[in-house]
Amino acid sequence: MRIKAFSVIAGAAAVLALAFPGDALALNDHTPEWDKVWMHLLIDVGVIGAIFLVVSIYFLLAYTRKSEDEVGKLKQMSFGNSLAWALIPAFIFMADDFYLAAQGWKLWNDQRRVPEGAYEIQVTGRMWGWDFAYPNGVISSSDVEYDDSGKVTGIDGDGLVVAQGKPVVLRMSSTDVVHSFFIPDFRIKEDLMPGRITYLWFNPKDAGKHVYTCTEYCGIDHSRMYGNVTILPQAEFDAWLASQDEG
Amino acid sequence: MKEWIFTTDHKRVGILYLIGTLAAFAVAGIMALAIRLELWNVGPGILSGPNQYNVALYFHGAAMILGFLIPGLTGFLANYLIPMMIGAHDVSFPRINALSVWLYWFGIVLALLTFVIPNPPDIMWTGYVPYASQYSGGNSAFYVFTVHLIGFSSILGSVNFLCTIIYMRAPGMGWNQLNFFVWTIAGAFVIQLIFVPVLAAAVTLLLLDKYFGTAFFVPDSGGDVLLYQNLFWFYSHPAVYVILLPAVGALMEIITTMSRNQVFNYKVAVYGGVWGVVLLGSDVWVHHLYTSGLADWLRIGMMVTTLIISVPVGLLTISLVGSLYKGSIQYSTGMLYASSCLFLILLGGLTGIPLAMTSLTLHLAETYFVMAHFHFIMGITATFALFGAIYHWFPKMTGKMYNETLGKISFTLNFIGVNVTFLPLFGIGVEGMPRRYYDYAMFPQFQGAQQIATVGSFIIAVAMALTFVNWIHAAIAGAPAGKNPWGSASLEWTHADSPPGPGNFPTPPTVSEDWTPYNYEKA
Numbered sequence: 112m113r114i115k116a117f118s119v120i121a122g123a124a125a126v127l128a129l130a131f132p133g134d135a136l137a138l139n140d141h142t143p144e145w146d147k148v149w150m151h152l153l154i155d156v157g158v159i160g161a162i163f164l165v166v167s168i169y170f171l172l173a174y175t176r177k178s179e180d181e182v183g184k185l186k187q188m189s190f191g192n193s194l195a196w197a198l199i200p201a202f203i204f205m206a207d208d209f210y211l212a213a214q215g216w217k218l219w220n221d222q223r224r225v226p227e228g229a230y231e232i233q234v235t236g237r238m239w240g241w242d243f244a245y246p247n248g249v250i251s252s253s254d255v256e257y258d259d260s261g262k263v264t265g266i267d268g269d270g271l272v273v274a275q276g277k278p279v280v281l282r283m284s285s286t287d288v289v290h291s292f293f294i295p296d297f298r299i300k301e302d303l304m305p306g307r308i309t310y311l312w313f314n315p316k317d318a319g320k321h322v323y324t325c326t327e328y329c330g331i332d333h334s335r336m337y338g339n340v341t342i343l344p345q346a347e348f349d350a351w352l353a354s355q356d357e358g
Numbered sequence: 359m360k361e362w363i364f365t366t367d368h369k370r371v372g373i374l375y376l377i378g379t380l381a382a383f384a385v386a387g388i389m390a391l392a393i394r395l396e397l398w399n400v401g402p403g404i405l406s407g408p409n410q411y412n413v414a415l416y417f418h419g420a421a422m423i424l425g426f427l428i429p430g431l432t433g434f435l436a437n438y439l440i441p442m443m444i445g446a447h448d449v450s451f452p453r454i455n456a457l458s459v460w461l462y463w464f465g466i467v468l469a470l471l472t473f474v475i476p477n478p479p480d481i482m483w484t485g486y487v488p489y490a491s492q493y494s495g496g497n498s499a500f501y502v503f504t505v506h507l508i509g510f511s512s513i514l515g516s517v518n519f520l521c522t523i524i525y526m527r528a529p530g531m532g533w534n535q536l537n538f539f540v541w542t543i544a545g546a547f548v549i550q551l552i553f554v555p556v557l558a559a560a561v562t563l564l565l566l567d568k569y570f571g572t573a574f575f576v577p578d579s580g581g582d583v584l585l586y587q588n589l590f591w592f593y594s595h596p597a598v599y600v601i602l603l604p605a606v607g608a609l610m611e612i613i614t615t616m617s618r619n620q621v622f623n624y625k626v627a628v629y630g631g632v633w634g635v636v637l638l639g640s641d642v643w644v645h646h647l648y649t650s651g652l653a654d655w656l657r658i659g660m661m662v663t664t665l666i667i668s669v670p671v672g673l674l675t676i677s678l679v680g681s682l683y684k685g686s687i688q689y690s691t692g693m694l695y696a697s698s699c700l701f702l703i704l705l706g707g708l709t710g711i712p713l714a715m716t717s718l719t720l721h722l723a724e725t726y727f728v729m730a731h732f733h734f735i736m737g738i739t740a741t742f743a744l745f746g747a748i749y750h751w752f753p754k755m756t757g758k759m760y761n762e763t764l765g766k767i768s769f770t771l772n773f774i775g776v777n778v779t780f781l782p783l784f785g786i787g788v789e790g791m792p793r794r795y796y797d798y799a800m801f802p803q804f805q806g807a808q809q810i811a812t813v814g815s816f817i818i819a820v821a822m823a824l825t826f827v828n829w830i831h832a833a834i835a836g837a838p839a840g841k842n843p844w845g846s847a848s849l850e851w852t853h854a855d856s857p858p859g860p861g862n863f864p865t866p867p868t869v870s871e872d873w874t875p876y877n878y879e880k881a
Contacts, residue, residue, distance in 0.1 A: 145717070145718065145720075145721060148715075148717065148718060149712070149718060149788075152711065152712050152715070152718065155711075156708040156709075156711050156712075159708060160704050160705070160708050163675065163679065163700075163704050164700075164701065164704060166679060167679050167682070167697075167700045167701070170679065170682035170683055170685070171682060171687065171697055171700075174617065174682060174683070174684060174685045174686065174687050175686075175687050175688075175689075176618075176686040176687055176688045177686070181618070181686040182618040182619075182686055182878040182879055183614075183617050183618040183619030183620070183684060183685040183686050183878055184619075184684040184685075185619045185620055185622065185680075185681070185683055185684050185685065187620070188623060193623055193625065193626060194626075196622075196623050196626060196676070196680075197623065197626040197630055197673065200669075200672055200673065200676055201630075201669050201672075201673070204668050204669045204672045205666065205669060207668075208662075208665035208666055208668055208669075209662075209665075211665060211711065211714075211715060212661060212662050212665055212715070214715075215661055215715035215716060215717045215718065216658060216661070216717075218717035218718075219654070219657075219658060219716055219717040222717055222720055223654050238493065255799075260402055261401070261402035261407060261408075261797070262401045262402060263401070263797065263799040287488070287492075287493060288486075288488050288489040288492075288493050289486055289488075289489065289583060291649060291723075291724060293724070293790070293792065295721070295789065295790025296790075298720065298721035299720055299721065300649050300720060300721065300723060300724070301649050301651060301720075302649050302650045302651055304577075304583045304584070304650075304651070305488065305577045305578070305583060306577020306578070306581075306582065306583060307577070307583070307584070307651055309651035322790075322800045322801070324792060324800055325792075326723070326724035326725070326792040326793070327486070327724060328412075328482050328484075328486065328489070328793075328794045329489060330412075330480070330489060330493060330494065331407075331408045331409055331412070331480075332408065333408075333412075333794060333795065333796070334408070334792075334794075334795035334796045334797045334798065334799075335797065335799070337799075337800045
């Protein structure tokens with residue numbers, strides 16, 4: 112009975128989630144939505160894991176050998192039982208899979224649908240630094256500097272600077288090997304490679320600084336290919352861009 | 359010595375595989391310790407620099423997967439057990455079997471040359487282009503030829519074992535009377551036979567690009583970078599099941615024997631679980647390319663197929679747990695390893711579910727979360743299954759008994775060690791710590807978790823050292839074990855001596871219609 116109720120709820124949730132794709136969210140930051148799906152998922156797999164674990168531990172403790180000549184008492188199952196033990200779990204797993212798939216798809220639409228009028232910045236990855244080209248032709252870079260012992264001393268260049276409250280789309284490519292552009296605080300990443308243009312978008316809601324870093328192995332300085340996304344209020348951003356132009 | 363090198367006996371071939379795999383495991387394990395030590399502090403550590411670190415990472419990954427896990431389960435375990443489980447005197451093609459182990463050994467030697475040659479490969483076990491083909495200063499050819507040798511060895515093994523399972527079963531043995539392990543090996547070798555050639559093709563094209571000036575992966579000349587990634591994962595995702603299926607098979611044998619029970623829902627586990635994994639496992643490789651810029655619809659499609667893998671894997675897990683029900687469980691060291699896998703497979707399997715979801719993976723890809731996930735499911739579960747199997751069949755292989763107390767102490771340390779090492783890495787992975795980093799200057803807040811993991815890795819090292827001491831000591835000076843110390847109903851225990859002589863069985867076994875390897879009520 113409980114199994115039936117669960118699958119009905121899961122099935123209904125899947126249908127509901129499919130019926131309302133995330134249009135309303137399209138202009139928001141992905142981070143809260145990602146965190147919400149992540150929490151749902153943790154609860155979901157936590158429940159499945161706990162059930163399996165409790166049953167396993169109970170069996171392991173309850174069925175220890177009592178005498179030397181004791182044998183296990185598991186009986187050959189009837190055809191009906193056998194089929195039920197295949198179809199019911201399969202149905203539950205499938206229902207859960209589709210429920211999760213629906214949640215994932217909804218967030219995916221939000222992550223991949225670039226809002227109209229997004230501010231476009233062209234990103235180029237190279238061994239081992241980043242170039243960000245702005246619509247007016249300004250190029251801002253970031254290169255990590257380190258001393259002879261290999262200790263990082265600082266970052267040369269401003270890296271990615273964006274205006275607060277205005278969606279940004281990154282059109283990305285690479286001049287050499289495969290890199291990957293990752294902003295952990297925004298929960299987004301996508302690879303850059305020669306010969307293809309990939310994209311990411313995000314909405315910088317609050318002013319502040321966030322790390323971006325390379326997440327596709329690219330040789331010796333793979334771990335030193337990072338910088339900061341700086342989110343400035345519009346006026347400060349305009350001033351920054353103008354100062355770059357002059358320089 | 360000569361009769362070992364030129365042997366065609368499947369048991370000796372199996373032992374040769376075992377020695378090679380444990381050697382690969384030991385060296386790759388030492389690399390892991392070096393990696394963990396390097397990560398103790400933010401900034402440069404004990405290694406000479408990022409290049410040495412990258413070579414250690416390359417060797418650790420390539421040797422653990424290609425040199426230890428796959429040959430350990432499909433080379434050593436399959437060789438030693440399959441003919442005896444089906445009541446055969448040897449494999450179908452004993453000389454081809456010998457050739458397989460030779461090719462494997464040459465592969466291992468070639469891999470070990472990493473530490474001798476100038477400019478060793480630093481291209482990770484994935485060998486992504488165009489880094490591996492155009493930009494790396496390392497000798498990618500050593501990687502390519504290692505894959506060729508071990509891959510060729512696997513293909514020969516596939517043909518050999520599929521023929522053996524189909525044609526060499528004892529008179530009277532029907533398909534539904536096979537040991538579960540035999541089914542998982544059949545599934546694993548079907549995967550190898552179909553997909554290894556694709557990997558061989560991918561790395562060969564890499565070789566041609568690097569040394570002969572072709573442009574399969576050079577976009578400027580009409581090539582495509584993603585072609586390599588698709589080909590590579592078209593094999594390398596199914597390869598995960600080449601490791602997982604025999605591991606589950608070995609676990610099932612240990613669990614049923616030590617609880618004197620039959621396999622819970624045998625037919626569903628075989629035809630739904632094993633073959634379901636084989637069938638679905640080939641349609642999910644794009645989840646390794648979720649952030650690579652492939653078409654959005656393709657990523658969604660593979661999200662669904664990847665999630666559905668939970669159905670056959672769930673059926674297998676239910677059978678593993680169910681086989682304990684109303685059992686008569688005796689805790690040997692092998693059984694402790696098998697029991698702990700019921701936890702490890704959950705942890706590793708369920709952390710795979712967010713990674714199946716393309717939207718969550720947009721954040722999680724290439725972080726420590728992925729790394730901890732595949733270490734739990736592929737690295738640790740499979741290694742624990744293999745180590746449990748070595749303990750379990752140790753009396754059969756040597757005729758001698760290992761030290762049970764030392765075995766249980768080393769197991770406990772090992773289990774604590776793997777959890778101390780990898781659980782903190784899930785946490786910092788979700789926080790954004792990327793894989794394959796020599797330095798993490800941008801995330802100094804992760805230093806504490808890195809240090810806990812490093813401590814854990816040394817607990818594992820102590821456990822491994824104790825395990826090796828136990829095995830070596832027991833093989834030389836262990837007490838006689840007898841023919842069937844666990845009271846198993848499987849043919850290799852009931853009909854063969856310990857250790858089995860040439861031809862395995864004093865008299866070739868025949869089985870009746872109601873015989874199964876799990877029939878403990880009759881035994």
